[in-house]
Amino acid sequence: MDKYLLITFNSTNFAMQAESVLKELDIDGQIVPTPREITLSCGLSIRTSMENLEKVQNLIKLGKITNKSLYVFEGVGKDRAIKEI
Amino acid sequence: MKRLDCKGLACPKPVILTKKELEAMDSGELEVVVDNETAKENVTKFAKSQGYSFEYTEKDGLYYIIIKKVQPKDAEECPVMDFDVISGDKRPVILIGSNVLGKGDDRLGSALMKSYIYALTESDVMPSTMIFINSGVKLTTEGSEVIDSLKTLESQGVEILSCGTCLDFYGLKEKLLIGSITNMYTIVEKMNNAPNTIKL
Structure with a gap:
């Protein structure tokens, strides 16, 4: 039901940069803390809807977004499934 | 009169014991004995917060607090208590x-801030109220980038108040997107009645 895409980064600056790139292109992207399952460090990630997968992958290919990984989150709370793509 | 000896007990023990004792009583007087001013303050503050009348005397470094629990006869006599x-x-x-x-x-x-408010939506413990003051009101008005998170919080029973x-001051009065407008009296009241206020 609750399925979304999470983009993680190697640095806070890359996350903030990606946020403005998405904003300029009118693609929804929400700054969220990186879930503890992925990293224990205090990091920022971007959450966006699944429908933006292609657009995001394209931006990564073009070098507009410098990310670390891309995850698909499904469900909420402890039972949620996390899959790296 | 019942007597509760709280000498030598560390905070918050005296308050907890007083609360228990008063809850067990239908009505009547309870004498609580404590041996330091902080404990006296805490116990009397508690009694006040519950609408009980009290008086205390100090003797030889000990405080004797007498709390009166009265069974209200009708609604009018019931003291106004904070929810x-x-x-x-x-x-x-x-x-x-x-x-x-x-x-x-x-x-x-x-x-x-975006990260914080988003994380708050996933927290087990929700705040009762979130108060936005000064440029904080930019988060509850048009152009806010945390409005979705705030809506989630509001739907979970969090009261959203903007000063x-x-x-x-910021010309945003007509642009409020969530919650209601409040004034300083309400802000003071909310904070003073809260068990804990977190200032960001």
């Missing part, structure tokens, strides 16, 4: 005094 006190609401009040989180770079501060003076 939070009756329900034992443990939820904190969060005061957001800026549109950015922390001091330093504002771009980072803005990202951190009217601040909305007016």
Whole structure:
């Protein structure tokens, strides 16, 4: 039901940069803390809807977004499934 | 009269024992003996918060507090108590005094605030109220980037309040997107009645 895409980064600056790139292109992207399952460090990630997968992958290919990984989150709370793509 | 000896007990023991004892009583007087001023303050503050009348005397470094529990005869005699006190609401009040989180770079501060409010939506413990003051009102008005998170919080019973003076100052009064407008008296009341206020 609750399925979304999470983009993680190697640095806070890359996350903030990606946020403005998405904003300029009118693609929804929400700054969220990186879930503890992925990293224990205090990091920022971007959450966006699944429908933006292609657009995001394209931006990564073009070098507009410098990310670390891309995850698909499904469900909420402890039972949620996390899959790296 | 019942007597409760709380000499030598560490905080918050005297208050907890007093509460238990008073709850077990239908009506009548309870004498609580404590041996330090902090404990006396805490016990009397508790009695006051519950609407009980009390008096105390000090003798040889000991405080003798007499709390009167009266069974209200009708609604009129029932003291006006704060809802939070009756329900034992443990939820904190969060005061957001800026549109950015922390001091330093504002771009980072803005990202951190988004991250914080999003994380709050996933927290097990929700605040009872979130109060937005000064540039914090930029988060509850048009152009806010955390409005979705705030809507989630509101749907989970969090009261969202924006300072009217601040909305007016920033010319945002007509642009409020969520919650209601409040004034300083309500802000003071909310914070003073909260078990804990977190200021950001």
